[in-house]
Amino acid sequence: MDFNAQEHATKIIDFIRDYYQKNNLGGVVLGISGGKDSGVVAGLFAKAIGPENVIGVTLPCHSKSQDATDAVLVAEKFGFKLINLDLTSVYDQFEEEAKKIDDFVVSEDSEINLKPRLRMSSVYYLAQMYTKKTGKVYLVAGTGNKCEIYVGYFTKGGDGVSDINVLGDLTVEEVIKVGEVIGVPEQVLYKAPSDGLSGKTDEDRLGFTYADVAKVINGEPVDENVKAVIERKHAANQHKFNIPIYKK
């Protein structure tokens, strides 16, 4: 693989710094899941705009405590402030109201996707709160990488919403290499990717690996059946990027 991680880490840091200077921005808020993507993004922003302008947020929602421990590792490594907004009671209150609807049925899809939407709502709430508090504009950083985006593995209106994205053109393998260069804690960087919601790893849920997705993206040889599954997923999720709009 022809990918110079050191060079790209430097370029991403410059990209962030330039954008912040050009637009006179203040800081960034991002959810820290304890996984590698948010760890790498947080590290890059801390190096670009200074850790004092980075606010990491843990947003537990009936979550495993291990995720919070790993978030602390990342925050300590890069020296930014980590705050906590517990969404468990908010989620429970929502479900209580939803159950009052006479048509109510339990839907696993509804429940799984509600969490990233509440998290998105939270990081934007906090970005505007820190903007008010400091008088400088805070953005929300996205953490989606190229493989996830290719197969549409994100929640529309959830983790799919952000103000700036620095991993969107990097495969999972490239994200890890950038993470190694900037020193993301190993325990976080080499964790199996998981949404932290369904109790399964992403690759279990998807039925293929991100390495295979990278091969499809790069036009490298990959098992034809696996390729077909990935391309079907890609096509099926195009509605997350482009919606039908009636034109006069």
Added chain:
Amino acid sequence: MDFNAQEHATKIIDFIRDYYQKNNLGGVVLGISGGKDSGVVAGLFAKAIGPENVIGVTLPCHSKSQDATDAVLVAEKFGFKLINLDLTSVYDQFEEEAKKIDDFVVSEDSEINLKPRLRMSSVYYLAQMYTKKTGKVYLVAGTGNKCEIYVGYFTKGGDGVSDINVLGDLTVEEVIKVGEVIGVPEQVLYKAPSDGLSGKTDEDRLGFTYADVAKVINGEPVDENVKAVIERKHAANQHKFNIPIYKK
């Protein structure tokens, strides 16, 4: 204005019906605010896919009761089911958790934008719930019109998120004309546009009228100062459509 409302109403209904048939879809969920945009969209969907496949939702969140009354008018007119999911306690629970953050400050922007984000989360939750219940896919219908979109007057990650939009290419005046053709109740159709959140009308908040926005869009004569304000708003909100992404 060269706009044949009868013709476009028919074409929009065909557009919706074709999309549902082609993709084997079941129904639609949309928030009914009591304003004209959601009233017109609900009426068009009821005519296109049958009122039995339309679920309207009122999503009060510290809201005026008049909005709910007007929502009932729309549902009765077009014969679709109206359900209610009260977000007031969810919103309050969120604020209670946010106040536990040591940096907490009250931010009006945070509060105003939290509501449409909770509403978006709710309609998607319900769309997936009705999909589970009926075994047919329910979409979320957007209600943004061309004037609002032009000046970016929507909440990113809130009412800006949907699966299909039929008003996106229609000015406010054109939306009203389509509403007249399909029989949206007058009390709803001629109400001053308001987000129902800030207690002000949209035009008060924006400092210009949607009629002026339509003139700018259509290249018609408009006061130069007003035009400058509208174009500034348009430019300032481009970040809601295109975010910066680092490219290798």
